[in-house]
Amino acid sequence: MSGAALTRSLFGLFFFGVCGAQDCPLHLTTSTVVVRYGDPVSVNCTVSEDHTGIGWEASEGSGPLTNNVQFVTWSLKHLTIWDIKPQCYVNFLKNGKHNQCEQELEVIVYKTPDSISISAVNHTGPMLEGKQYQLQCEVQNIAPVQNLTVKWYKGETLEDQTTYDNLTKTPLNVSSTLLITPTSADDGAQYSCVAELELGPEGPEPHPADTSEPLTITVHCESLMPVLTASL
Numbered sequence: 001m002s003g004a005a006l007t008r009s010l011f012g013l014f015f016f017g018v019c020g021a022q023d024c025p026l027h028l029t030t031s032t033v034v035v036r037y038g039d040p041v042s043v044n045c046t047v048s049e050d051h052t053g054i055g056w057e058a059s060e061g062s063g064p065l066t067n068n069v070q071f072v073t074w075s076l077k078h079l080t081i082w083d084i085k086p087q088c089y090v091n092f093l094k095n096g097k098h099n100q101c102e103q104e105l106e107v108i109v110y111k112t113p114d115s116i117s118i119s120a121v122n123h124t125g126p127m128l129e130g131k132q133y134q135l136q137c138e139v140q141n142i143a144p145v146q147n148l149t150v151k152w153y154k155g156e157t158l159e160d161q162t163t164y165d166n167l168t169k170t171p172l173n174v175s176s177t178l179l180i181t182p183t184s185a186d187d188g189a190q191y192s193c194v195a196e197l198e199l200g201p202e203g204p205e206p207h208p209a210d211t212s213e214p215l216t217i218t219v220h221c222e223s224l225m226p227v228l229t230a231s232l
C-alpha cells in the first residue's frame, strides 16, 4: 500500500469512526437527572453549531422551537410526573440539507416511604428458644422499587436484604420477611429494617434511607416451660 493510500484509508476510518457516530451537535448539562417527587428540576441543552431552531419536547415544560439562541432550558418548579422522557431537539442545515436530531434526558423520580414498620407475623409476646418465627417489614408508598433495598438488622448487624424487580415507576407498597429461630442469647435483641434507595452516581449521597422503630424480642428457654407448668 502506498503512503498516500494508507493516509486515505486512515482518514476514512477517522471520519467513519469519529464523525459518523456523533453528529448531533447537542450537549445536555447531564444525561441523567435524579429528582425527588415535587422538587424543582432544570437542565440545559446547548447547541454547538449554527441551527435553524432548538427546543425541548416533554409532557411538561416543553418550549417552542427557538432561533438565535445557543441553549434552551428544560425547567419545572415542581416535578410531579413519575414517568417523563424529555427530549431536546435541533434543526440544522448540513451540506444544504435539512436535518433534525435529538438527545433524550433520563429522569429518575423518587419518593421516600410514608411509613416503614416491623412486626412478628401471627405472634405476640415472648418467643420460645429453637422455634421458628417470621418477621415482616412493611414499606408504604416508595418509588422506584427497582432501586430499593430493604435491609434487616439485628442490633447493628446486617442479617439479610431484599431487592425488587418490579419496574413500576409510581410508588408501591412492598414488604420483606425474615425467618428467625431465636436462641436464649437473643433475649432482648432488637430487630429493625431499613428502606434504602440506591439511585446511582447522579443520585443523592448518602442514599435516602428510612429506618423502622426497633422490635425487641423476648426469648424464653424451652427448659423453663416444664418447670413453669409443673409449678402451676
Ligand SMILES: *[C@@H]1O[C@H](CO)[C@@H](O)[C@H](O)[C@H]1NC(C)=O
Pocket: 029, 042, 043, 044, 071, 073
Ligand atoms: C443554564 O445556562 C445558563 C446560562 O449559561 C446558566 O445561568 C444556568 O445556570 C444553566 N442551568 C443549568 C441547570 O446548568
Ligand SMILES: *[C@@H]1O[C@H](CO)[C@@H](O)[C@H](O)[C@H]1NC(C)=O
Pocket: 121, 122, 134
Ligand atoms: C398467619 O395467620 C393467617 C390467618 O390465620 C394465615 O392465613 C397465615 O398463613 C399465617 N401466616 C403465617 C406466616 O403463619
Ligand SMILES: *[C@@H]1O[C@H](CO)[C@@H](O)[C@H](O)[C@H]1NC(C)=O
Pocket: 165, 166, 167, 168, 172
Ligand atoms: C408491579 O406492581 C404493580 C402494582 O402492585 C402490579 O400491578 C404489577 O403487576 C407488578 N409487576 C410485576 C412485573 O410484578
Ligand SMILES: *[C@@H]1O[C@H](CO)[C@@H](O)[C@H](O)[C@H]1NC(C)=O
Pocket: 140, 141, 171, 172, 173
Ligand atoms: C399502600 O397502603 C396504604 C395503606 O394500606 C394505602 O392507603 C395505599 O393506597 C397503598 N398504596 C398503594 C400504591 O397500593
Ligand SMILES: *[C@@H]1O[C@H](CO)[C@@H](O)[C@H](O)[C@H]1NC(C)=O
Pocket: 146, 147, 198, 199, 200, 201
Ligand atoms: C436503578 O434501577 C435501574 C433500572 O433497573 C437500573 O438500571 C439502575 O442501575 C439502578 N441503579 C442503581 C444504583 O441500582
